[in-house]
Amino acid sequence: MQFTSMILSNAEVSPGYWRMRMTAPPEFASAVPGQFVMVRVSGAIDPLLRRPFGIFDVGSYTPQQSGAAIQPCFEMLYRVVGKGTALLATLHANDLLDVLGPLGTGFTLGEANEEKLIVGGGVGLAPLYLLAKELVKASKVRLFAGGRTRDDILCITEFERLGVECYTATEDGSLGECGLVTEALVRRLDQLQGRATIFACGPHGMLNAVAGIAAGRNIPCQVSLEGYMACGVGACLGCVAPGRTHSAETPDFRCVCTEGPVFEAGELKWRD
């Protein structure tokens, strides 16, 4: 669906990372964790294309006017990386945005009572909070959050409030363990008793490592991919990712925007 959204708040939560809360139509409440929105950050022709953002949270707010009904809203967590996101960071409450969404195929929650291991790198945490919110209803959830420095570790307090057990790792050691988040994940998996499912979102190198770890231990793993996309609805074919059996002779490109952004890791082609 396409709608005009009013910004409720837009704040920098860590250097270079912003969190925006905005209004949504009632139908938005059916958004699935892992789905995304395409936002037009300006009505001008530069930047021209919409920008994709994971849905961080879906909720409701009460307008300040007395007697106003409770309204649905959603949140995005984004990193300022270029012209579009820089422009987004200059917007304020009451500014309007043209939004398309919720789009794409989100996470499958899996069975209750098995351990859920969530792995997020940097702004890859964006779609994982709404996921954690759903998963804690029926399962033990652990979050492995990684980044280059402490500035890249976002919104941990929110996850902890859900009852998620959080592990952090930074490459410079400025927060949590010094090293890669996948090392913490492996240690947890070594102690694992019973079944588990892994959910991951972050840089492609991290996803590649997580997919390899999951495959090696035969643990179900879902990954959320990023892709350069123009449309978000499966038309431009800009954002494709190669499927497991893809080759030039037997093409198997999956559309990140419609078939994804969440895929079973085993469905995709990874580097060895």
Place this chain on the structure above:
Amino acid sequence: MDSTAITPDMTVNLAGIPLRNPVMTASGTFGYGEEFAEYVDLESIGAMVTKGLSLKARAGNPTPRIVETPGGMLNAIGLQNVGIDAFIAKKIPFLRTVDTPVIANFFGATIDEYAEMARRLDQIPELAGLEVNISCPNVKQGGIVFGTDPACAFDVISACRKATGKPLIVKLSPNVTDVVVMAKACQDAGADALSLINTLTGMAIDLNRRRPILANITGGFSGPAIKPIALRMVWQVARAVKLPIIGIGGIMNATDALEFMLAGATAVQVGTASFINPGAAQQIAADMEAWLSAHAVADIKSLIGALET
């Protein structure tokens, strides 16, 4: 609206295909129609042009395939498509339910392949016409090779002409020295209409990585930034050939579309705009009608080539 407001006649005839209005969707920007059904009343637009089809499914290029530039975007998809068999099996059943002309865009690697595609598409009753792509800048074979040499273009269009009785539209490349020469070659070969322009070849560089942004290095440039070039080419070709012309290139709104008609276009195709606003084609058609009403133009056909110079 005052009581003298008129309801303008928005219909045009495109080489025998009656269109309820001149707004079509451009190949490669509207999927196979179904992707946009949630956002667009598909029966409010003039016609739909499919993603370019080939005999066999094609993988397309590696990623990144897309990059935005000021006022436009570069794409190097590489003609990824489902192939004609899957098109017939999986896409036609939906398109059959929509009361809007469907035009199949297609390409081949050789003249024989082009002709074979034309022959096979000719057998599909749901198709109102065919659009031959001789202008894709992103693949090594086919596409642009035929689109930049008038003798090659003549041969490939002649072969397609013999293979189909359906209206045959040729999509022209702007990446030529003289687009009029190409247009005339296609007219001589028996084309029924011309669509122009396809994307302009361009590139973008990531300075810090010292690498091209697109995996294909170069890509096709589209979007509002190319409109002045497209308008100029439509105007040049319209004065030089008798065929109806479909104007394409950076059309974002009704004003842009009407300008193309003044320059000589019988219809227009909306491309990149559908990526930004999936309802763009419908909106543009509605806004064109509103403009005609506001300016007391009774028939949109009266604007075709009506540029005063």
